[in-house]
Amino acid sequence: MILSAQHLTKRFGSVVALDDVSFDLQPGEIHALCGENGAGKSTLIKLLSGVHPYGSYEGRIDVQGRELRLRSVRDAAAAGIAVIYQELAFVDELTVADNICLGAEPARWGVWLDRGQMQQRATQVLAQFGIALDPAAPMGTLGLGHKQLIEIAKALARDSRILILDEPTAALAEHEVQRLLAILAQLRARGIACIYISHRLDEVFAIADRISVLRDGAAVCTLPAAAADRASVVRHMVGREITELYPRRRTAPGPTRLQVEDLSVADARGATRLQGISFALRAGEVLGIGGLMGAGRSELLLHLFGAWGRRSAGRVLLDGQPTPGDTTRALRAGIALVSEDRRRYGLHLEESIGFNLSLSSLGAVSRAGLLQPDAEAARNAECARALHLKADSLALPVGRLSGGNQQKVVLGKALLARPRVVLLDEPTRGIDIGAKLEIYRLIDRLRADGCALLLVSSELPELIGLSDRILMLRDGTIGGRFEDAGDMTPEALLHAAIGAGSNTTTTTSPPPPRASGS
Amino acid sequence: MTRPRLLAPPSDLLVLLLVLGALLVLFGVGTAGFFGTATLGSIANRIPALLLVSTGMTLLMVTGGIDLSVGSVLGLCGAVAGVLMVDQAWGLGAALLASIAMGAVAGGVNGWISVKLRLPSFIVTLGMLEIARGLAFLATGSRTKYIGSAIEGLGTPIAGWVVSPAFVIALLVVALGQLLLTRTVFGRHLVAVGANAEAAAISGIAVDPPRIWAHVLLGALTGLAGVFNCSRLGSADPNAGVGFELSVIAAVVVGGTSLRGGRGSVLKSLLGVLIVATLEAGLVQMGASEPIKRVVTGCVIVAAVLADSGRRRA
Numbered sequence: 001m002i003l004s005a006q007h008l009t010k011r012f013g014s015v016v017a018l019d020d021v022s023f024d025l026q027p028g029e030i031h032a033l034c035g036e037n038g039a040g041k042s043t044l045i046k047l048l049s050g051v052h053p054y055g056s057y058e059g060r061i062d063v064q065g066r067e068l069r070l071r072s073v074r075d076a077a078a079a080g081i082a083v084i085y086q087e088l089a090f091v092d093e094l095t096v097a098d099n100i101c102l103g104a105e106p107a108r109w110g111v112w113l114d115r116g117q118m119q120q121r122a123t124q125v126l127a128q129f130g131i132a133l134d135p136a137a138p139m140g141t142l143g144l145g146h147k148q149l150i151e152i153a154k155a156l157a158r159d160s161r162i163l164i165l166d167e168p169t170a171a172l173a174e175h176e177v178q179r180l181l182a183i184l185a186q187l188r189a190r191g192i193a194c195i196y197i198s199h200r201l202d203e204v205f206a207i208a209d210r211i212s213v214l215r216d217g218a219a220v221c222t223l224p225a226a227a228a229d230r231a232s233v234v235r236h237m238v239g240r241e242i243t244e245l246y247p248r249r250r251t252a253p254g255p256t257r258l259q260v261e262d263l264s265v266a267d268a269r270g271a272t273r274l275q276g277i278s279f280a281l282r283a284g285e286v287l288g289i290g291g292l293m294g295a296g297r298s299e300l301l302l303h304l305f306g307a308w309g310r311r312s313a314g315r316v317l318l319d320g321q322p323t324p325g326d327t328t329r330a331l332r333a334g335i336a337l338v339s340e341d342r343r344r345y346g347l348h349l350e351e352s353i354g355f356n357l358s359l360s361s362l363g364a365v366s367r368a369g370l371l372q373p374d375a376e377a378a379r380n381a382e383c384a385r386a387l388h389l390k391a392d393s394l395a396l397p398v399g400r401l402s403g404g405n406q407q408k409v410v411l412g413k414a415l416l417a418r419p420r421v422v423l424l425d426e427p428t429r430g431i432d433i434g435a436k437l438e439i440y441r442l443i444d445r446l447r448a449d450g451c452a453l454l455l456v457s458s459e460l461p462e463l464i465g466l467s468d469r470i471l472m473l474r475d476g477t478i479g480g481r482f483e484d485a486g487d488m489t490p491e492a493l494l495h496a497a498i499g500a501g502s503n504t505t506t507t508t509s510p511p512p513p514r515a516s517g518s
Numbered sequence: 519m520t521r522p523r524l525l526a527p528p529s530d531l532l533v534l535l536l537v538l539g540a541l542l543v544l545f546g547v548g549t550a551g552f553f554g555t556a557t558l559g560s561i562a563n564r565i566p567a568l569l570l571v572s573t574g575m576t577l578l579m580v581t582g583g584i585d586l587s588v589g590s591v592l593g594l595c596g597a598v599a600g601v602l603m604v605d606q607a608w609g610l611g612a613a614l615l616a617s618i619a620m621g622a623v624a625g626g627v628n629g630w631i632s633v634k635l636r637l638p639s640f641i642v643t644l645g646m647l648e649i650a651r652g653l654a655f656l657a658t659g660s661r662t663k664y665i666g667s668a669i670e671g672l673g674t675p676i677a678g679w680v681v682s683p684a685f686v687i688a689l690l691v692v693a694l695g696q697l698l699l700t701r702t703v704f705g706r707h708l709v710a711v712g713a714n715a716e717a718a719a720i721s722g723i724a725v726d727p728p729r730i731w732a733h734v735l736l737g738a739l740t741g742l743a744g745v746f747n748c749s750r751l752g753s754a755d756p757n758a759g760v761g762f763e764l765s766v767i768a769a770v771v772v773g774g775t776s777l778r779g780g781r782g783s784v785l786k787s788l789l790g791v792l793i794v795a796t797l798e799a800g801l802v803q804m805g806a807s808e809p810i811k812r813v814v815t816g817c818v819i820v821a822a823v824l825a826d827s828g829r830r831r832a
Contacts, residue, residue, distance in 0.1 A: 307719060325709030345720045349711045350780060357712055359721040362703045369703050413721065 002027045002193045003048070003162055008059035010043050017043040018057070019217040025162065028195045030184060032208035032225070034201070034237055036432035037402045040217040041197050045164055045375045049083045050076035050197075061163070075430060080156030083164040090147060092140030097122035099139050100154045111255045125157045129183050143284065143293070145176030148184065156192075160227045163187070163194045169203060170430040171407035173293035173458055174494065181207050200434060201230050202458065208392050238434055245437070245466030249446045253468070254283030257452035258304070258421050263314035272478045273299050273309065278423055286443065286453045288467030290460070291497045295473040298340055301423040305337040306330040314479075318421065331360055336419035338410050342403075342455070346410040349399035353391055356409050360417040383412045386420070389440055404435020411442060422446060425456045440466060460490045472496035521572035530774055533825075534789040541793060545800035559721060561799045562681060563673060563750050567592065568791045571762070572769045573695040574736030576787040579770060580699065581729045582779025583632065583639040587646035588740050591624045594654040595744030595757070600754020607707050610668055618741035621705035624650055625737020629730035634759040639733070647763070654756040663754040684746040691739065691814040695784040705747035715778025752760035753815035768815060769794045794818070 003025040008017040018040045025031050035041050046052045046062065050070035051353060061068040064081055070076050070327060076083075090099050100122045106114040121137035131149050139147070148168060167185075169177045180217060184194060184207055199203055204211060204319055205225060212222040213236040218464035220236045258281040266273040274296045281287050289297050302308035304316060308324045316323045324330050327337075347356055357380045358365060365376040380394055387408040399411055407427065414422060424443070428436045443466060457463040463470060470482040480496025482488045545552045571588050599617040602608040608616070628646050629694055633637040674686045674741050689798060697707040710718040748754045773790030775782030801811045826831045 096686075281571070305720075326723045327719050327726070328723050334720075335718055338715075339720050345716050349712060349716055351709065351713055355709075356708070359706070359718070359723070362706055366703045369707065371703060372703050373701070416724065 001025070003063055004062045005044075006060045006062075007050070008047055008061070010057040011163070017217055018047070021057075021214070021217075021219045023212060024217065025195060026192045026209075027161075027193050029291045030188055030189045030190050030196055030207050032196045032211045033214065033231060034187070034198075034204060034211060035214035036237055036434050037404060038216075038432075039214040041215070042166070043212055044160070044214070045083060045166060045195070045197070046364065049081055049276070050077070052125075065451060067188060075159065077160070080159060080161040081164065082147065082160035082162070084151050084168055084332060085166050086157065090139050090150070092138070094139055094485060095135065096126075096133055096137050096139060097135035097143070099150060100125065100135070100157055100425065102154070104158060107443050122153075123155060125153045129153065129186055131183070143176075143265055145172050145179065145293075146178065148172070152183070152187075154497055156187075158194075162195070163191050164197075164223065166197050167199065167430060168192075168196075169198060169200060174460065175422065175498070177203060183350040199436075201233060202461065203232075205230065206423055212337070215239055220511070234433060238509075240307055245440070246462075247441050251284050251448050253285040256280045257319060258454075259280070259281050259317040261317070263316060264312045265299065266312050267299075267308040267309055268311075272312065272476065274303065276477055277314070277473075279471055279481075281448045281452045281454060283420070283452050284447055285315065285468040286447055286455050286466055288463045288470040289454060289456045289473060290458075290463050290470055290493055291473035291479065293458070295474055295479075295497065296476040299476075300473070301454060301456060302427050302482065304330075305335055305423060307337070308487045330416055331419075334418070334420035336360065336414035336417050337423045338414050338427055340429060342406055342410050347398050347406060352395045352396055353384070353389070353409055354394040355400070357383055357394070357412050357416060358468075362414050364416070365420060378433060379416070383416055387412050387442070400430075402435070404431035404438075407431050407439065408442075411439065415446075421452045421454070423454045424437055426458060427455070427458070428462065463493070464488045464490070474499050530783075531789070534773065534786060537791050537794065540787060541796045541800065542760060543685065545803060549800065549803045552800065557799055557803050560802075561795050562685060562694060563790060564799070566682070566684040566746045566793050567750075567762075568671075568765060568795060569688040569771060569788065570739045570743040571693055571736070571766045572747070572773075572787045572791050573784050574732075574739035575766050576775050576782045576784050577695060577699060577708060577771070578736045578778070579712075579777065580708050580734040580779060580782040581732045581774050582715075583629075583732060584767070584777070585625070585628060585639065585643045585646075585733065585736055586763050587624065587643040587650055587763075588629065588736065588766055589759035590647045590650035590654065591621055591737060591740045592744045592759035593757065594624070594650040594657070595621045595741040595746075596748045596754045596758050597657045597663070599669075599745045599748055600665055601657050603665050603668060604663045604754075610672075614742070614745050617745045618738050619647060621741025621744065622734050622738040625733040625735070625740070626730070628737070629733025632733070633726050633729045637751075641671055641692050641823040651756075651760075657755045658754065660756060662756070664752065665748060665754060666752055669745070669749045670752045672746060677723075684749060685710050687742075687748075691742075692784055692788050699782070699784055703732075704728065711781060719791050764815075765794055765798075768819045768822075771819055771826070774826055775821075776826065777823075790822075 001024055005023045007020045008018055009016065015346045021040065021044060023044065033041050037210070045338060047057055054069035068079060086459050091102065097118045101118045106117040106121070108114050119135055125131055132154060133146060148358070152163065166179060171182065181203065187194065196208060197202070208225045208263055210222055211225050211228055211233060213220040213233060238293060260277055260279050263274060263277040264272060267273050277300065279287065289300065291297050299308060304323065304326055318333055318335065322335055323335065343349060346418065354377065362371065363378060365372050383396060384391065389408050390405050398406060401409065428439050443453060455466055470488055470493065471478060472480040474497055479499060482493065551557065571592070575585065575588065576809055595617040598620045599613040602613045602616055604608070624646060628639065629824050630642050631637060632642040675682050699708065709724050710721065710723055711725050711728050719725050769790035770787045771777065772793055773783065773786035775787060797814065798811060801814060
């Protein structure tokens with residue numbers, strides 16, 4: 001046993017975040033940690049990584065037979081524990097090798113950087129795990145998936161024996177997830193122990209040896225992965241039976257809302273990013289948009305909203321009229337966008353929940369430019385109720401909410417603008433299963449109400465479960481159309497996304513909208 | 519609930535009031551005749567221009583912008599008013615409007631260049647600081663224009679009142695500014711653009727207009743302040759308002775408006791103005807030299823920013 005935690009209890013004031021939790025980890029084991037947001041996963045990780053130091057909790061942690069008394073995060077690194085967080089800390093201007101050695105640079109006479117040795121160390125650790133990257137490449141040129149691998153390489157270069165991955169795949173495309181899982185399997189073979197936190201149960205079952213479920217700060221159960229199944233894990237997480245994951249009310253689609261004809265779009269530098277895109281979106285249906293990261297999914301949505309790109313060909317019609325080219329008029333015309341990056345594009349984190357809910361529909365609660373506070377408060381309260389928003393007061397900053405509730409606010413803001421077409425970009429990224437189910441129900445209700453929805457999702461089961469039809473993008477073009485539910489298999493979709501015989505894919509971060517900050 | 523508060527959270531307001539009260543007590547006890555008409559009169563005289571420009575500056579800083587040229591623009595607008603009244607024999611009303619227009623144009627140029635061309639307003643307005651000062655000297659032929667009683671009425675107490683028309687107008691502008699920021703769609707847009715421009719754009723807000731209009735509004739208020747400043751002295755001095763921008767920014771920052779945008783209160787800037795003006799007048803009364811005054815003012819600015827960042831982290 002490389003790590004053993006016994007009877008951990010952590011209190012914040014009167015709140016018990018972790019309640020008598022015991023947990024252990026074997027060498028060469030991948031131990032998945034499941035639970036909804038607020039179940040205590042993060043708290044447990046923070047105890048194991050020294051964020052909450054020894055003495056601030058009850059219970060005992062042993063690593064390799066010796067009691068662990070961490071005073072800081074640095075102590076954890078010295079004890080061989082490395083945490084790979086969702087937000088990666090890198091210096092984009094430095095090279096891969098520089099970043100791998102960051103904070104532990106080899107030096108000659110304690111002063112001069114030993115570039116040769118840095119290069120060598122980086123090359124060695126990259127080769128060891130089959131990561132095909134140039135150590136001299138600038139970090140900023142890499143996509144998120146590669147950066148994550150560098151973070152792992154950095155941990156391994158410091159002889160970490162325990163890796164803790166916190167939602168490592170939340171922002172990764174399918175092929176990057178596969179690559180990450182393959183590398184984790186290699187590490188397992190070398191005896192590295194791994195705590196793996198993910199909301200995506202597919203991955204958990206693909207990689208984990210054991211699965212522990214936390215709920216409300218307490219350990220519910222620990223199961224060998226081979227003996228568990230999805231339904232039972234979800235039941236333990238939620239504490240109740242989930243009958244249908246993807247709700248669906250059968251409605252006949254109405255008239256065509258959005259008509260996209262032979263659309264080609266170039267980015268700010270003039271490079272074509274979307275080409276020959278044609279489709280029709282009807283009222284009362286969900287059209288799924290799939291594809292690898294960088295295939296142009298977010299770009300397509302942003303362009304339809306008038307927030308990105310220069311159109312080089314084609315046209316977009318909303319109810320027969322050309323769509324406006326800027327976000328203000330697009331919203332007025334009845335198009336709303338729910339961005340994939342809710343912290344950056346979706347919310348004003350320091351402002352109140354009410355401020356955020358109102359932002360796209362201030363006209364409805366003002367008279368001659370003067371806000372009507374009572375009307376605004378009443379309307380927002382009603383919206384919050386309809387969304388099952390869990391918040392004590394709408395005057396609280398939205399940044400204090402959990403990810404799932406933040407996402408509900410983003411959706412609420414879009415819905416208050418009374419859109420006819422809703423563009424959803426990864427609406428359930430990084431939120432827990434309970435909130436996901438509510439978002440699914442909301443999408444279904446919008447569909448039933450006659451909204452036309454475009455849905456981008458990297459999770460194939462979600463895409464298949466929610467969409468009436470699916471369009472797969474590949475390198476900015478349409479890689480496949482799926483009209484019948486029977487044809488929508490993960491294999492077929494992935495094939496359309498990657499293309500026959502193609503194994504090179506590009507990874508880029510999503511583009512910023514055209515109207516950028518100062 | 520989501521009701522936008524007309525008043526800022528009481529805790530911050532209370533702190534500012536306590537600081538102001540402490541300063542008044544300190545100077546009242548420490549110096550003879552602080553509460554005499556001379557000192558209070560000098561505070562009351564100085565305040566209208568500071569209040570007007572601080573109100574505009576608060577709105578601009580909420581959008582994440584800043585304007586370093588307000589001192590020079592104040593000088594230029596006063597010069598324009600002086601030249602028109604003395605050389606062209608314009609009436610006070612017409613000269614006042616011309617001065618406001620001049621300020622709005624200067625603000626519009628600042629705003630248009632910094633927003634549309636995506637240049638930092640810090641640098642653009644630094645350029646305007648020099649340009650406006652140069653124009654002020656050109657307009658007046660580098661000589662002070664003596665206007666006399668035609669303009670002094672603005673700055674002298676109304677018969678039977680303690681305060682001047684300028685003071686009343688300034689308070690009115692503060693009230694309107696606070697209403698604008700908290701109770702109008704435009705005000706909401708100012709905050710949204712300053713706090714997170716990208717999210718504002720995705721929410722369907724056109725992000726450029728609020729930023730440009732904030733510059734224009736500040737310019738117009740600076741124009742009005744320029745005339746008030748002339749009324750104090752009965753003349754238009756091309757050197758008027760040198761260093762004025764620092765007092766304004768100090769007052770706004772002391773009032774808790776964030777330099778990074780997204781947060782600010784006109785009402786708290788009012789208290790910031792009172793604190794800065796009291797401090798400056800009090801130091802003079804105590805016989806502090808100009809250099810000491812500057813050291814203290816600088817320390818107050820840093821302390822205000824420190825207190826603000828501490829509050830943010832809490």
